[in-house]
Amino acid sequence: MPLLHKIAGVVIVCAVVLGLTLPGDRKGRDRADAAKRAGAESAAAPTAQAAKAGGTPAPGATGASGSAAPSVSASAPIPAAAPGAVAVKADELGQVPVLMYHRIMKKPELSLDRSTKELYDELTGLAKDGYYPITAAEFFGGRVGVPAGKHPVVLTFDDSTPGHFGLDAQGNPAPDTAVAIIEQVARENPGFRPVATFYLNKEMFGMDDAQAATGLRWLQQHGFEIGNHTVTHPSLSGLSEKGVHKEIGDMEDRIVRLTGAHTTTFAYPFGAVPKKKAWAEKEDGRYSFQGAFLAGWRPSLSPFDDDFDRWAVDRVRSEGKIKENDCKKYCSTAWLEYLDKNPDERYTSDGDPNTITFPKAAEDRLAKEYRARARVY
Template identity: 50%
Template sequence: MRSTPGLTHVIGIVNIGVMIVAVVALLVLPLGHDGANVEHAAKPAPKTAPPALPEVPAPPPVTATAESARNVGANEAGMVPVLMYHRIMKKRLASIDRTPSQLRGELEKLAKDGYVPITAAEFVAGAIDIPAGAHPVVLTFDDGHPSHFALGTDGMPKKDTVVQIIYDVASRHPGFRPVATFWINANPFGLRDTARQAAAVGWLVEHGFEVANHTFGHPDLYRLTKKKIAESIVRQQRLLERLGAPRSATFALPYGSRPKKRSNARDGKWDGTSYHFDAVFLAGAEPAISPYAKDFDRYNVPRIQSNGKKGECRKWCSQYWLEWLRKHPDRRYTSDGDPSHVSIPSRFRGKILAKLDGVLITY
């Protein structure tokens, strides 16, 4: 199954364009020695209990049938937007930056259109447990920028950080699950102090966010030897382990740049430590296909840059694709509400993995 006829063959070209833009963006602000913005002399977060965050109850148990799947227009062979963000800044300094109001506006539109966030790890595992009639969306944030997460003196996420904005939207839209994936480098969220790094990672993991490997120094993997690729990934893997993060099931390519031997991005070994990722994510430029589809390539998962429709984004970034999916509801992933079954219109039966025949519902 292909998401849109005639578009897949140009993904590589668009990836290169997105990669170049990302390089420029990363050079705009002064960076630390390892490629991360640095926060100096940060005060430790208070140990008092913070105010309660909005909670989203789990979807009620549903046993899907052909009739119930038809009633909600279930199509679990459909397309899933995996959105890619970088810095969130009040004043944008590069095309891939977004402002807090732009991020909030996009999340509000997603919530109103019936999208429910899941993590990248949940997506590639096919662990999509959302209400019947809802659509999954994967929110991904690269580089562990300070604008992504920080706690205020009240122990709550700081205003206009990514996590605060996600919770703000979730508080107004019941069912909008407050989760996302953060692919981080060294000095996550601009923190140098190990204790604060561990506290930040621990907070996010405890609250259902995915924190995973984006290499230690954010190099262009295409330019590196196999050994240097493995070193950059393993060094970050060891850091994540020290900070208490779970094993990284997913990996996002810095700049969207693939190694000359693509398998080096998912498997390797350095200094006695090996690594393996269940999925590798690119930097653009169309929706991903369902993880239940025969053609799903877990080691080349496309993402959509969050942006408007100007210039190279005219037909490649989030505003275009979210409008396209709204106009083509039969092409997007719509849940049957039952994570133990896969429901699809009968015309898509040949697109689904054969191993799922025992749990497949067609109508």
């Protein structure tokens, strides 16, 4: 294993020892500790670029979800849930798996790589288990338009490597790329929505600017989201304010030049947060995000949970239950198995994007700005 991967593994294991909780333990989710959780990304992973699907607010626009209803008195009774929501045991304060992928290859070479078969198998399993993909922008914006009884999942791909996306001579997704596999799984499993979010560095999928402009437009037109992941994939924790702005802003400038649209969401390289999170959140006139992802190691809280911190959202590395980096407990196979065995901890949709349904026992976890949309049973 390359030295940098070993170092990343040591950092991750230390993070687990110092702060990561076992599945189902909410006490370890203190927001003040979120930025300390080490990322699963490898410094040796190829860098790439960032972009976003249309409809993104311009820099300087609010980063709030825009979907929260006017506040109501905390003492006002919450209306009863619709019968259909009760029937599917809706719980929209449950956990949401945000899966993190790096290189997709026929034959993996590095510890963070996933094979095309592994990706296909994992996505097929998600479809069979009732998961419904949404984009990162939809997740941060509280626009969780998921059919009743199904569970949102956010598919994120870091570093915009060639295995993520490309177009063949006919203008279709190149075979064995992540996009082609996502679309194949959707065809084979009606109701599985073919969307994902790609976090880009400067070498966008190995394309030149002309190819990238065409490719990014294709992604936008087909419902995929593109997000900012910096120009050169540095650890932002060691950069000055100027350095952070340059890495993110220069990437954003290139994306806007190629697509005409700003990105909505951001993923910290290595999961490393700058000295001041505000530096990564916004720079007037250049970028303004709705939220940012870390790099591991557990499902995210619901965006409607009072403890949800949109600037330090957890993700889960896609991996089997292997010993390395404690994946037996903290990678995708382990977590998805856990949520399947503990459905009361998983986000289950009520089917109505205008309401937020949950068991009455969870009422104290609801963020007050969403109380007007709440329904209980």
